[in-house]
Amino acid sequence: MDPDIRQTLTAWLERESLDAVLLTAPASVDWASGHEISIETGHNPFAGGPNVLLVERDRATLLHPDCEAPDCAALQLTGLAYASYTPDDSFAPSRHYRETFKELIAGQANLGVELNSLPADLADLFGAAQRVDGQLDPLRMVKTxxxxxxxxxxxxxxxxxxxxxxxxxxxxxxxxxxxxxxxxxxxxxxxxxxxxxxxxxxxxxxxxxxxxxxxxxxxxxxxxxxxxxxxxxxxxxxxxxxxxxxxxxxxxxxxxxxxxxxxxxxxxxxxxxxxxxxxxxxxxxxxxxxxxxxxxxxxxxxxxxxxxxxxxxxxxxxxxxxxxxxxxxxxxxxxxxxxxxxxxxxxxxxxxxxxxxxxxxxx
Structure with a gap:
């Protein structure tokens, strides 16, 4: 994670009086995490949902399918993988995604969320979370x-x-x-x-x-x-x-x-x-x-x-x-x-x- 981008996001959290923000828009996740998102292969049929990045003031955690695990250490991120591809009939990536997603946001009481890019069946997990769709786009305009x-x-x-x-x-x-x-x-x-x-x-x-x-x-x-x-x-x-x-x-x-x-x-x-x-x-x-x-x-x-x-x-x-x-x-x-x-x-x-x-x- 680019240290200057981390600093930008930390300052934004302070201005918005938030403890953490959940980035879900592909551009936001790509920008903040440094994780290169595949384009040519299209949607991953083994993914249960989009990759998301939880940015807290002292760390950032990337939720991703285990079949495309990035080098989170090199990206200076914590990785949180969910079971995706399996060679038997236990294949249930959407269920595994939801379970791991709940683990990711557990205990986050003061959270901003980009909701527009999430599956609708996750909306019930956020309670009083603050919607921040589009608010991070201006942060990307000035380059590090x-x-x-x-x-x-x-x-x-x-x-x-x-x-x-x-x-x-x-x-x-x-x-x-x-x-x-x-x-x-x-x-x-x-x-x-x-x-x-x-x-x-x-x-x-x-x-x-x-x-x-x-x-x-x-x-x-x-x-x-x-x-x-x-x-x-x-x-x-x-x-x-x-x-x-x-x-x-x-x-x-x-x-x-x-x-x-x-x-x-x-x-x-x-x-x-x-x-x-x-x-x-x-x-x-x-x-x-x-x-x-x-x-x-x-x-x-x-x-x-x-x-x-x-x-x-x-x-x-x-x-x-x-x-x-x-x-x-x-x-x-x-x-x-x-x-x-x-x-x-x-x-x-x-x-x-x-x-x-x-x-x-x-x-």
Missing amino acids: PRELAAIRRSLDLCDHAQAILPGIVRPGRSEMEMWGELRTALEARAGSRLPFICDFVSGPRTGDIGGPPNNRQIAAGEWILADIVPRLGNYWGDICNVIPAGEPTARYRELKKIASDALDFATSLIKPGAIAGEIDRQVRDFISRAGYPPYPHHTGHGLGVCYHEAPRIVTGDNTPLAENMVIALEPGVYFPGECGVRMEDIMRVTATGAEVLTKHRQS
């Missing part, structure tokens, strides 16, 4: 030094992706073929399997913002819109660029320039105290003044244990930026059914402005 280091490692994969894509994108290749080559290269660099989210589209599909790759073959003069979002460890990276197949066309150069100029302008607005929604408004005005249609998505978002988290750079978000927040900015220009371009960088809010963490546009 360890979190920043983890995000930089994920962004190294993102920059590597953009560095090798020009050698992968060629006329006549399918989106799936190119994506498969890219993914293999990134996993080889990481030395492990990686969860991914990606927009990887070509030709007219770029005008529809994004989507997963398919068997469409890219033609000369078209481009790939590549928004690559890998998770390494507990933290996500994010990066978007457009890569031409063959010689770049005048249309490609035009749209990439306006999206890049909008991204540079957005980056210039990042500083402590800047209001998220005001940044969104100014960047949209920049695109409009240049004579291009509005983009139908956010201008940016926070990045961390979730690939999209607070603060959101959208209309109506009144969050003031603070030092060591990590922000993705990604303005775009789209013509549905024809073509589209989006450019994205990730940055850390510094004491005076922004440190751009992604390097692909600087090389």
Whole structure:
């Protein structure tokens, strides 16, 4: 458990006059415990319920199935396992989960709970516990030094992706073929399997913002819109660029320039105290003044244990930026059914402005 995160949670408990908090939202558990939650395998059929973390002022305890026991000693946590997989007819993970869950919270009279992520059949166990759903999300916005280091490692994969894509994108290749080559290269660099989210589209599909790759073959003069979002460890990276197949066309150069100029302008607005929604408004005005249609998505978002988290750079978000927040900015220009371009960088809010963490546009 990151000592700075532990300190943040202890201070929050004191402010809320609570003795302990039960974290149940996957992002909260992932952030506070450091335990890497599996994504690609989906729901564990042997789990009786979600992993939860009980944070007290002097310790933290992770409830987990015995079939996926984490290294709690390395995470500086206490582990509490319940029986999950069995090779006989005693298989009853839900019952074992409830029994061990009761053991976890026994004696907790002054407890805060994230109830929204728990099975309904556990609600009767909490009595007068204080609901704290959503209250911990703002604590994740400002990153600790360890979190920043983890995000930089994920962004190294993102920059590597953009560095090798020009050698992968060629006329006549399918989106799936190119994506498969890219993914293999990134996993080889990481030395492990990686969860991914990606927009990887070509030709007219770029005008529809994004989507997963398919068997469409890219033609000369078209481009790939590549928004690559890998998770390494507990933290996500994010990066978007457009890569031409063959010689770049005048249309490609035009749209990439306006999206890049909008991204540079957005980056210039990042500083402590800047209001998220005001940044969104100014960047949209920049695109409009240049004579291009509005983009139908956010201008940016926070990045961390979730690939999209607070603060959101959208209309109506009144969050003031603070030092060591990590922000993705990604303005775009789209013509549905024809073509589209989006450019994205990730940055850390510094004491005076922004440190751009992604390097692909600087090389």
